[in-house]
Amino acid sequence: MKIVRLCQFSDVDKLVELAHKAGPGMTTLKPDPGAQAARIDRVRRTLQGSATLADQGYLFLMEETDTGEIVGVCGIETAVGLxxxxxxxxxxxxxxxxxxxxxxxxxxxxxxxxxLTGYAELCSLFLDPLHRVNCNGALLSKSRFMFLAQFAERFGTRVCAEMxxxxxxxxxxxxxxxxxxxxxxxxxxxxxxxxxxxxxxxxxxxxxxxxxxxxxxxxxxxxxxxxxxxxxxxxxxxxxxxxxxxxxxxxxxxxxxxxEARIDSLRVMRESSLCNVVISDAHTNPTAPHLIATSQLKKFRTGLIYTAPKQGLIILTPAEAKALQVKTGDQVRMMEAYPRRVA
Known part of the structure; x- marks a missing residue:
């Protein structure tokens, strides 16, 4: 299962290797070990609460949990231009x-x-070309919206993204x-x-x-x-x-x-909901893909499952629960991965 999680210092070498594949034009993703280590340290200080608002930012990696391979990266800067x-x-x-x-x-x-001074910025999005299949791109990109919704108090009112x-x-x-x-x-x-x-x-x-x-x-x-x-x-x-x-x-x-957009106008703010985890091997009818995100800041993880919540509960298999590092009773946020088409 592929999940998107916050980066750690042990990820520096894999992050640099991924940056080599990005090519020119990605200012925030350069194959420089020192620069990437410094950025991960910023994430650490942001999570600890010791970074100034101007220095706060988050960096997420897409990991294949079965192998530990890092195949994608994306980030959020809390407030640019300060x-x-x-x-x-x-x-x-x-x-x-x-x-x-x-x-x-x-x-x-x-x-x-x-x-755009003071806007949050979605940045550093890159997915290994070999993994641009299925819904991987959607999971990587949209994991940031799940983070914005789950921790909205950590951001201002508007968000932007340089393409x-x-x-x-x-x-x-x-x-x-x-x-x-x-x-x-x-x-x-x-x-x-x-x-x-x-x-x-x-x-x-x-x-x-x-x-x-x-x-x-x-x-x-x-x-x-x-x-x-x-x-x-x-x-x-x-x-x-x-x-x-x-x-x-x-x-x-x-x-x-x-x-750009107002954060409170994003789809995730209207359509995502909170529910509680139930772990079971019981078969459930497959649905459209849903994003699922955990609620603990430092252990934040997002994944993609093909099960819909029902009556405030979401049933996860033991394998899904292990990949997301959740247990029965934990609260998670869920949203359909793609907007519903209006007939």
């Missing part, structure tokens, strides 16, 4: 009109913004080539590396001071704006099914979409 600005481009529209000539036009422009943008066949970003490279004067991957190490002062020092009109960009750069990398498109669809939407913000490097 210590170092969380920059995006905001898409604004300006209208120009001449009454004398009877002409008017609308032009979109990109303005540097840190409007990986478009890269060409050489691994370069057309948007960066057309815009960012003229201001920062360094390679995209070097800029990305510096940000991943927390060295962000150059962004404020070199970023454009005035809005950039989108119509002035080359077509290949314009096509990148709000567009998701083909490998990340399924992840975007999963987030949108839970209530996140592209509003006005994109990534300042490769123009990938930044999805």
């Amino acid at each position: 210590e170092q600005p969380f920059y995006t481009y905001r898409i604004d529209t300006t209208v120009y009109a001449s009454r004398e000539l009877g002409i008017w036009s609308k032009m979109d422009k990109l303005s540097i913004s840190h409007d 990986r943008g478009v890269f060409d066949e050489h691994g370069d970003s057309p948007f960066w080539r057309a815009l960012g490279s003229h201001f920062y004067r360094i390679d995209f991957h070097e800029a990305d590396r510096l940000v991943s190490l927390g060295q962000k002062s150059f962004l404020a020092e070199l970023m454009p001071r005035f809005p950039v009109y989108i119509d002035f960009l080359p077509d290949e750069a314009k096509a990148c704006i709000g567009t998701t990398h083909k490998d990340t498109t399924p992840a975007r669809h999963l987030l949108e099914s839970e209530g996140l939407r592209l509003e006005r913000h994109i990534d300042i490097f490769e123009a990938g979409p930044v999805l």
Whole structure:
């Protein structure tokens, strides 16, 4: 059984190995043992209550419980932009009109913004390509929503997610080539590396001071704006099914979409429910897949089962209970893995 759990220090090597498979563009998932160990230490301090709000974050790993293999990773930052600005481009529209000539036009422009300061951020989502089957992607991505619902008091009112943008066949970003490279004067991957190490002062020092009109960009750069990398498109669809939407913000490097929502508007806040565990070998009729999440913070685990709760109880097999580390009487949170289609 695959479960999603909080990371531990013993996971560093496996996490770095997984990061090697992610490729360019994932700022928060670099194959650097020191950086990943530091991030896991942040999780430890967050759970202990010793991390400042600006430093709080959670990192989850998908594990195959039968083998101990780590096949996926995802994270939540509690509140971005409090210590170092969380920059995006905001898409604004300006209208120009001449009454004398009877002409008017609308032009979109990109303005540097840190409007998303204080948002929780869903980040670092990556699933080993060999395991992108069945419902693994849904389990990994949506485990974070179960955590948000179970521990809502640990977060603010809004959440966002930066989605990986478009890269060409050489691994370069057309948007960066057309815009960012003229201001920062360094390679995209070097800029990305510096940000991943927390060295962000150059962004404020070199970023454009005035809005950039989108119509002035080359077509290949314009096509990148709000567009998701083909490998990340399924992840975007999963987030949108839970209530996140592209509003006005994109990534300042490769123009990938930044999805956002109020936490209290997410599907998990409406459709998940609490129930108590019963462990039994008794056969139950299979149902649509359901997410199940445990209620203890430090031992938080999420899994996928094909059994629905009934009258406030959920029947688990001994194997499922062992993987989730729960016992009879424990309280868990449950939700259907996919929204029901409206006829």
